């Protein structure tokens with residue numbers, strides 16, 4: 001399988017403390033992966049390094065098999081932050097989605113095509129003219145996702161996409177993730193809430209103390225989450241790990 005993203009021996013220290021310790025991993029193209037680990041394990045810092053927001057001390061990052069520098073990764077990797085509101089900058093949903101492609105310097109027709117596509121994929125057509133500040137939590141997150149889709153990224157990272165969402169909004173985001181996966185996007189979701197979506201993933205990474213401890217097929221690995229003090233409903237089978245079936 002072709003890899004969308006590869007990390008080789010990545011390490012990062014902040015103020016003399018090792019935050020990421022010799023991490024190597026491979027994300028197959030089109031895969032839907034989960035990255036789990038306790039508070040402070042280094043998940044968000046790893047996303048920041050992959051995205052190009054932070055320069056690691058050591059290691060290489062490859063996209064599509066080719067080494068990619070920070071600038072390149074900023075363009076090819078999209079990151080949806082935990083606080084989706086932080087990513088909203090405009091007065092209407094459609095203007096907000098247009099913001100990224102406009103900044104890429106694309107012509108108007110291309111911007112409009114991308115905005116229409118992102119609105120459609122996220123099911124936000126009827127919200128296009130609405131002020132983003134008036135969206136529900138789930139809609140806000142969909143708007144943030146639509147904004148990054150319009151940039152046509154190679155890889156999508158999401159940090160805690162279910163945080164602060166109620167039940168219907170959580171379902172909305174899970175469905176959006178499944179749609180993106182079906183469309184062939186490569187997705188890596190960082191979450192403490194494996195029980196909400198893991199059944200839909202194919203790959204699982206587990207981090208602890210800055211190290212990548214486990215990597216592989218979600219279905220084969222999921223039962224090991226509890227070894228890392230990560231909550232799983234007792235007796236749950238892999239297929240139970242979704243809120244879509246509740």
Ligand SMILES: Nc1ncnc2c1ncn2[C@@H]1O[C@H](COP(=O)(O)OP(=O)(O)OP(=O)(O)O)[C@@H](O)[C@H]1O
Pocket residue numbers: 014015019037038039040041042043044045046
């Ligand atoms: N600027 C900084 N200075 C010092 N330590 C930092 C800094 N930024 C992050 N860290 C430390 O890096 C470690 C990893 O942080 P990170 O945010 O990646 O954890 P995480 O796995 O995302 O945790 P959570 O699940 O709580 O979001 C933590 O111990 C954190 O305190």
Ligand SMILES: [Mg+2]
Pocket residue numbers: 043044045159
């Ligand atoms: Mg984090």
